[in-house]
Amino acid sequence: MAALEDTNSTNFLGGQLIAAVGRDGNEQMFPLAWAVVKGENNESYEWFFKQLKMSIGEEDGHGMTIISDQHQSIVTMVAQEFPRAEHRHCARHIFANWHKTYKGEYMKMMFWSCVKAYNEADFTDALETLKEADPKAAEAFLACNPTLFCRAFISNHTQNDVIVSNMSETFNAYIINARSKHLIYMLEDIRTSIMKRLVEKKMDMEGSTHVVCPRVQERLEIEEDKASTCKVLPSKPTLFQVQDGIDGLTVDLEARTCTCKKWDLTGIPCSHAVSAIFSIHGHAEDYVSDHYYRYRL
Known part of the structure; x- marks a missing residue:
């Protein structure tokens, strides 16, 4: 199953638009569900995750990968509704917080060298280089729990190496015009846009001459x-x-x-x-x- 990702954006009338966005076989956005809720809190996320669970027919999240930021409500609801899912944390969000203290292009390069290493040996080499550059930066990096956002430690059952929630930004950019509309018109605009997109992507795939996407x-x-x-x-x-x-x-x-x-x-x-x-x-x-x-x- 493609990686599942979460996104959110604010509607101008108040409330919060939250969504679960999947990744298709061509590594492109595949929106699964979206809804407007009161805000980013436990009650809203609990309702949303229960609806998502019924919609996709998942019982416990087995075989699923979810990528999100470290919002505590999301962490709690994933553990509650999809206890067997792999929950990856978005490396970009972790980097944004880490980089506030450990600045500079070299530190940025060291961070992503650790994160993008595909095996533990390469990860260890990258981490040692980071330790030599700044022991405190390496300590802070390890405190973020690399097993949740580094490629060397994530599961291969979904066969997807994604470690950032970039699909959420793709979805937000896709609906940017709709978000300025009245609530009902916004939701209808999103629905019809996604409906049209699915047909267009299917036609594009049928027109391809490659065996794979x-x-x-x-x-x-x-x-x-x-x-x-x-x-x-x-x-x-x-x-x-x-x-x-x-x-x-x-x-x-x-x-x-x-x-x-x-x-x-x-x-x-x-x-x-x-x-x-x-x-x-x-x-x-x-x-x-x-x-x-x-x-x-």
């Missing part, structure tokens, strides 16, 4: 370009040792894993996996997770 194809082509620098040594028909610069990695095509963990987390073959696939004259598209295909196989 276009945006995923673009990501795959980037990995294919990187694969040219890798050296492949077969160990078994589906098991390979891949040398990428000074790094030696193991790729298992049958298990669809690579020790870099990027393929495991995204469902899209990394450059190491692509190099192994090419060595047996295979097609990288055949090894993409099936929820990225234009049509279910």
